[in-house]
Amino acid sequence: MSGQAPEPVAVLETPIHVDYSFTAGLAQSRFLKGLAEGRFLGQRCPRCKKVYVPPRGSCPTDGVPTTDEVELGNTGTVTTYCVVNVPFQGQAIEIPYICAQILLDGANLAFMGLIQEVPADQVRMGMRVEAVWVAPDELGPTMSSVKYFRPNGEPDADYETFAEYL
Amino acid sequence: MGDTGAEEVLRAPHALDYTYTRSVGPVIGAFLTGLRQGRILGATGAGGVVTVPPTEYDPQTGERSGELVEVGPAGVVSTWAWTDHPSADQPLDRPFAWALVTLDGATTGLLHVVDAGSSDAMSSGMRVRAKFVPEADRRGHLRDIECFVPEASS
Numbered sequence: 001m002s003g004q005a006p007e008p009v010a011v012l013e014t015p016i017h018v019d020y021s022f023t024a025g026l027a028q029s030r031f032l033k034g035l036a037e038g039r040f041l042g043q044r045c046p047r048c049k050k051v052y053v054p055p056r057g058s059c060p061t062d063g064v065p066t067t068d069e070v071e072l073g074n075t076g077t078v079t080t081y082c083v084v085n086v087p088f089q090g091q092a093i094e095i096p097y098i099c100a101q102i103l104l105d106g107a108n109l110a111f112m113g114l115i116q117e118v119p120a121d122q123v124r125m126g127m128r129v130e131a132v133w134v135a136p137d138e139l140g141p142t143m144s145s146v147k148y149f150r151p152n153g154e155p156d157a158d159y160e161t162f163a164e165y166l
Numbered sequence: 167m168g169d170t171g172a173e174e175v176l177r178a179p180h181a182l183d184y185t186y187t188r189s190v191g192p193v194i195g196a197f198l199t200g201l202r203q204g205r206i207l208g209a210t211g212a213g214g215v216v217t218v219p220p221t222e223y224d225p226q227t228g229e230r231s232g233e234l235v236e237v238g239p240a241g242v243v244s245t246w247a248w249t250d251h252p253s254a255d256q257p258l259d260r261p262f263a264w265a266l267v268t269l270d271g272a273t274t275g276l277l278h279v280v281d282a283g284s285s286d287a288m289s290s291g292m293r294v295r296a297k298f299v300p301e302a303d304r305r306g307h308l309r310d311i312e313c314f315v316p317e318a319s320s
Contacts, residue, residue: 013187023177029174
């Protein structure tokens, strides 16, 4: 040490690093390969007829394998959403932005997606949206193939049509 | 889908990285500052107990800890576990022992590693000595102590 007293230690960085090897399984692999083709692929329960997207390979209600593949369309309904106002490390999008639960038409399970091309304060439950995909040469087996969802201009869906999925 | 046997299942690496920045407070702060200076500090408590690493409050009585005192840099291994295959983030890249080291002047064990070469060289009760990283590389961190080494070979 030199003669000058060093600054006392006030903070400590504790990095956490965890390496996973993620195996998607058959059903999710089908879904991811669908994304690489710009398509939403789900699966229908043979018993209760519900369509799950993303599929998990079995019906959580009936406990049976979901073997029927179903292609969903590009449009859906915002069932619920939140406005992200808090910045955090690694944030890729300018705040405020919208994370929404989106129920694709014909699906019985909502999944999370971004809503863009609309001011945050104009997003609402029941809003009709459509998927915006990345350029064809950028498609891959990842949710990043969907850039975001945007309003498609249709009138809002009635609450009763998505109340079950909140 | 029917014949799913031939279906390719996708797999991908998924790395999770996040870094906490913790405020260390006055006592651990002093301990880490000491490490940067090549000194190991403990906290004095009731009944002559010296806790290493130091705590702000006496673990036995809950009273505020007393003054910090220098301990070590050598001490006694109270218990240990050998690691034959160190993983990437562990302190040493060769087989080593995790050990609780009761430093001279301390009454509690400090968890660290002993670079003994072989588990045959390890025993409870053996004396070890702290080996600090070069001063220029110290950053106020427990890893400013690179490892402990058997005292006879240090």
